[in-house]
Amino acid sequence: MIGILFLMSSINGRCQERVAIQINSYEYQNELSENIKIYSFEINNMSSDTYMTWISDEWTDNLSDEQLIRNYFFKHHGDFTLASLIYEGLNSPKPVTIGLNFIKSIDTNEKFTYYILDPSKVNYYKNRIIILKRKDVEDYIKTAIPTNYLWHNNSIILK
Structure with a gap:
């Protein structure tokens, strides 16, 4: 349970007050x-801004917003970066891969x-879920x- 509280603090430290993070756990019994x-x-x-979230492939403690964006969009994966695919107007690589090309835009409300x-x-x-303003991300890239x-x-769903 302590890890969950740290995660909440960590995530809240990266976004504005009007973005709430609720952490829940559910228990059930399977067929066995x-x-x-x-x-x-x-x-x-709940803010008037659109936010983006993704999951970094590396620990993000003590990184600035610019470093988080640079690490995700400009880090080489083989011969390409996510930003280079976007610049070239190429289709997003499929399947979606956590830590490589998963991006979610979260609109107001x-x-x-x-x-x-x-x-x-x-x-x-814990420190891999990133939440930043969409405008800040797109301004940087x-x-x-x-x-x-x-x-x-x-x-x-993350396994």
């Missing part, structure tokens, strides 16, 4: 009578939820992010 626990991190954008199926991975995601690069569902 095993107790299963699922965690959810619900992001509720919209919610987005990360579900974590493995309780042992809560600490893994100097282009608008096309809708075909965005996750369109209101949740995603």
Whole structure:
């Protein structure tokens, strides 16, 4: 439970006051009578700004917003960066890969939820969920992010 509180503090430190993070856990029994626990991190954008969220492939403690954006959009994955694909107008690579090309835009009064199926991975995601203003991200990369690069569902399940 302590890890969850740190996650909430960590995420809240990166976004404005009007973006709320609610952390829940759910327990149920599966068909084998095993107790299963699922965690959810619900992001509720109550601000007038649009926010973006993604999951970094590396620990993000003590990184500035600019470093977070640079690490995600300009880090080389093979022969390309996510930013270079966007600049070239190429289709988003499929399938969507966490830490590589997953981006969700959260509009005003919209919610987005990360579900974590493995309780042992809560600490893994602790400082990897990024929430930044969309305008700040697009100003830094100097282009608008096309809708075909965005996750369109209101949740995603992380294993």
